[in-house]
Amino acid sequence: MEEKMLMKGNEAIGEAAIRAGCHFYFGYPITPQSELTAYMAKKLLKMKDAVFVQAESEIAAINMVYGAASTGVRAMTSSSSPGISLKQEGISYIACAELPCVIVNMQRGGPGLGSIQPGQADYFQATKGGGHGDYHLIVLAPSSVQELVDLTMDAFDLADKYTNPAMILGDGLIGQMMEAVEFKERKKINLPDKEGWTLTGCKGREKKYIVPFNLDPYEMEKLNLKIQEKYNKLKEKEVRYETVNLDNADLIIVAYGIVARIAKTVMSNAKKEGINIGLIRPITLFPFPEKIIAETSEKVNKFLVVEMSMGQMVEDVKLAVNGKAEVNFYGRVGGVIPTQSEILTEIKKYLK
Amino acid sequence: MIFVGSFGSGKTEIAINYSIYCRKSYAKVAIVDLDIVNPYFRTREAKDTLNFKDIKVIAPEGEMAYADLPLISPEIKGLIQNPDYCLILDVGGDDVGAVVLGNFRYFIKDLDYEMLLVVNSYRPFTQSAPQIKQMAQEIENTSRLKIKAIVSNPNLSSQTDEETIKKGHILIKQAAQKLEVPVKFICIDDRFSKKIRQENFKEPIFYIKRFMHLPWN
Structure with missing residues (x-):
């Protein structure tokens, strides 16, 4: 067993993500979430084959996640309320393209620029889609720093399992407070093979497409129904309380x-x-x-x-x-x- | 007295406790919240308690107290140069937090200052002697001031037990040796004050009372 550490919520998410195999992080700092971006910078920049980008904006960051996720790697971005609003178009695209990724929202007081103290007023945005179109995120709400660790790791598994973006919905306080955590050995679970859809260079094989649209309305309706089917399965199998x-x-x-x-x-x-x-x-x-x-x-x-x-x-x-x-x-x-x-x-x- | 250290090492709680301790021997004590890194859990949150104990608190006021802006009061420079005051500086974490200290270097460097590095060996990036040494060097380089001693603060917050303290303290002492500075004191939560006595440690014990509380405690 590994030794316990005293971690801030934001740092704990970063460490959990890295241990869950997320080596691609695209962020933009905002209080009260910035320690996560800082932690990823400190860690990923020293790792081989890992990518950390402080993007030029939240919009850029979510679209970098979209690109990275298309190749089948585990990718993450994070922000706090106003920054999450900026990401919504990209999140809707990712949900439509059926790609797995993890988005962290350490909520602060809103609306608007609001305040930098904790809030929970992004519940509608997180659970009802947030962007345009009929889609949902898998939304996990931790209440301790240890649970932040466990749920961050679960979020990557769930995202892969349902090829759907997952969100960690925390708040400023859980991101800033410090508690002892441990990183336990996790049970191996079977996840679907990504090979069929990942874009890894088409030399010697048929072309593949990952797109967030279908111009044929009947095909687009079919895609909607397929995505809804996943939500029904989530409601049936993944409820936690x-x-x-x-x-x-x-x-x-x-x-x-x-x-x-x-x-x-x-x-x-x-x-x-x-x-x-x-x-x-x-x-x-x-x-x-x-x-x-x-x-x-x-x-x-x-x-x-x-x-x-x-x-x-x-x-x-x-x-x-x-x-x-x-x-x-x-x-x-x-x-x-x-x-x-x-x-x-x-x-x-x-x-x- | 200047408290520096890695982000989350416990500087603020220690600085608050230390200012109260100093007030016993000095008529005029002031604590400066120089934290431009943390958005929550800052000295300013204990302002009323400290003012009640007749300790001056210098921190952003009014709505700015809630901001995450690098606000530095012009009063600080005067206090640094005022020999009547026992002054405690609570600096933000890591080398980033120490940048603001570099700004005051010109006024501090010739004074009889004591810069203390707070270390909790259970925090990321200060978990081994080489890591602690690196942190110390980064802070010294940015502040352009010298660390005089280490404050040992090994803890896992509410999950701390006697073993946690003992084990962490050994590691921190090794780091101090490497840095060729003494350990000034070891901080122990006052809930252990009956269980863990001075005879267990060579270094003086400084019992800490917590001032930053979570809403469910």
Whole structure:
């Protein structure tokens, strides 16, 4: 076993990506994500056959990922909210061309240039497509630095398995905070062979194309249906979540990322006051864990969704609950983190 | 007193603790947040606590306190030259963070300054004696000031145990030997203050209280 290290979230993603075989990184610095780009520069520039480019813009970086991914290598880019907005056209192209890659978004307060403090207001953008057209990313939401490591590695596997871009949706705090991590030996998994579609020079073989279009609308519709099929499979097979104390709970908190960690402290504080709280923490935001939420709404009739947004994931929770329970919302925005006491006060409001 | 070191080595927490320690023997203590690298977890976040303890904090104010801009107060130059003050500089990480120090070199170099390199051997890029030596040289080259001693800060944050500290400290001592500088003190989280006593170490122990908190603690 390797020794534990004390890492910032952003550095941990970089190390995890490199260990997952990602030797192609294209980035553009932005607070609070820049340490990842800096880490990749420090590491990849010293490695043989690795490529690090600080691109001239976020748009350039995502298109470099598009190019690199076309050759079958594991490629990554990262940014924070405003920079991710700039990448959307490229992400839509990559999804249409059915290429695997990993995109990291360490969200900050928005909208606009917003603030450099943490946020979660890019949930819609991340889970509902973000760019134009009907597509989804595989969206993973870690809540500790160790989970950042594990999910970054998983993101590359999932992207390869479904030939679809995957996103790590974190926030500034998880990117900046330091926790001990270890890089465990991972089980080998079987992934589909890339040979059939990769562009590696066509000497002595038929031409291959990777394009993000089809001018024949009927063929383009077929492509859409094929891509949708992957999303159905993802919903069926790849949903991940954590649940705590669902039995006999008076109220269920639904929260992801660092907010779920605050919620856990709130739960133990509430317990001391005789209030029994349960937690559902979505780990995959797409595919969304709607089944467990629906099942729980049959048993517990009060939900509180807590987000660092004005209410985005709450819409998916309401869809899953489908009117069977009361769904309430509490959010702080602009870079403000909800406090333990605020959340507990909110809970008490609904348990009166 | 100048705290330098690699990014994330623990400079800020140590500088804050050290300023409180200095206030016991000096009437006038000031701490300067010279961090132009980190966007979060900076000295300025402990400003109210430090002001309450009668320690002056120099850091960007108002909405600029939340910015990631290289803001340097004009007050710093005056404080460096003011012999009445015991001044503590909390410098940003790596050689990049030390650039700002080079800017003040002209005013610092002839004073009786002490530049301390904070090392946590569990951080990336300072995990071996040669890596630590390289970090020290890069910081000295950029700041054009000399490192006088090492501050040993071996820890894995909340996952630290006695073994972590012992093992890390041995490595850091080897690095200090290589750099031909002493270890000024070893930092240990004050939650170990009953368990880990001075007799276990040759170097003085400096117990650290944490000031930067996560929202779930």
